[in-house]
Amino acid sequence: MSAALLAALTATTPAAAAPPHWTIAPSAGGGSRPAAQDGRPYIYAEGAPGSVLEDKVAVTNPSAEPLTVAVRGAGAPDVRTKAKGPGAWLTFATRSVKIPARTRAEIPFTVTVPAGATPGDHPGAIVASGGGRTSGISVHLRVSGPTLSALTVEHVRVEGGDRIAYEVVNRGNTTLTPRLAVRADGLFGGVLDKGPRTLPVELPPGRRVRLTEPWHGAPALDAVDVKVTVTAGGGAGDSATATARFVPWGPLGGALAVLAGGAFAAYASVRRRRRKGPGPGTGNPRSAP
Template sequence: MRKPYVPLLSLLSCLSFLLFLTSAAPARAADNGSWSVYPVSSAVAARPYFYVFADPGRTIQDKVVVANKTDGPLTFRLYAADAYNTARDGGFAVKSPGEKMRGVGAWAVLPKDRVTVPGRATVTVPFTVRVPRGAEPGDHPGAIVALDERVDKGGAGVALGVQRAVGARVYLQVGGPALPGLAVEDVQVVHHQPLVPGLGDSTATISYTLHNTGNVTLAPKVELKASGLFGRTLLTRDLKKLPSQLLPGQRVRLTERWTGAPQFDRAHVRLTATAKGTEESAKASFLAVPWLPVALVVAGTATGVWLLMGRRRTRTEGARGTARPAPTDPYQEVGRAAGG
């Protein structure tokens, strides 16, 4: 019996929407080779994304273009979605249609939820963004998404299918105080070293969470510093594997590999994260000890102590065996002294 194909919208988010970052098509349209989605050009120039500023209670109108690059017609589900950072690497992704929306996905209204685009043609669709009066100030990123609801079959022996989608980013900023905030959380260090010092490499894997605690999108930078005993500097490094945009409220778990970590030291690791208007640090420590030599020393010391205690016990027992017993009758001892 053949297994059913299951659409994977989460996989879609991780793959298709990363095109937002890499596309080189006109107007930097989000593009997967078969279709693209992008803002309608302004009177001045093509726009890479939707940049919208609105105070609470305002209504904004705009238009999105869906371009079909294939020879035949394509039908898409058109919807607005909230954006988030992927947990794996902090990439820009958007929610699937069935998920709860709180920002752009809830406030953007499209005149229809499906659109058919003829082959080698484009369709322009107007939409409206109604910002609630009680909307929180700050950034509310999202996208207008064109989803092909057909399920592409997986390869041979794979029982999963994939739905593809492309979306144009919407950077919506609601008027009010801008409050940047960044936290470094849950710093952990896992240390690996050879059993015998010098016979292999010593490495440390540093994991930590970057958390945008404010209401604006951040471009974080992180500096890693490690020090040893007596304050010696062991490592100073600017980390590269960071999200280019850390969205408000989002957390991303990241790791950094340290090759050449100490093999005999007490190391202190400090991570300092900075972004415009905010800075935060956190630290962790680990003990680098060559456990095999230490275990041999401990075992040898324990054996020496055990042998030494055994010798002392033997001497004590021997001394007790040759000692003259004390008299049990004091009158007998006195009599002997008088008679002598």
């Protein structure tokens, strides 16, 4: 689950009094990976389609009052198969637990991987609510089987003359952390060259994200071809291009106005002369009698 979604889930609900500072974390004794010295930062589970995986979370109540906490699974649907996401694959031993003061309670749960689950990464979360606040833990679930790393870059365009917008789509079945490179060539050579750098985004399978890259010092007058290249682990990569024209309409508009004004004045002068007709002493002379 993305950091933004997890942050939204863990937002504190306004209350008249400060909520108890309870915490939820992966249990040190559970999971399919050994716990680090400072505990596990998230739940990791891996299994084949049809398997049932076991783990548990620990809720700690350090306050002087009992606390009731409810837990549930969360996660986006699998956009590749239109099936319910891993949030629906979680089953808890109890959906609500009452924790005495200054006590920690562990809640076992299972992850039942559907028989038809697509191999690859399936992000989700465990969300706990109680005492006027909500908190959550990321669940990193990987279904065994062939994996594919693939992505595409789409809808590249220059916006406002100072930024490059584009979209990245994860077309594979593994979570990707993309790297970006941008190059732009004008009529007289290169005008922008940004080497590869890691983007601050984690892209789950099937997810699309719209991003922008600032362009400081863009040309004032030029026709430019912009190329956006995005790569990721597993050999994933794609490029897309767009054409942009930079025209200084302010100064150019003033110059065109001056030229247009001069042309109009000359045209008006010619029209006036034609209306007055030939002056004295002009025209064909007559023969004397």
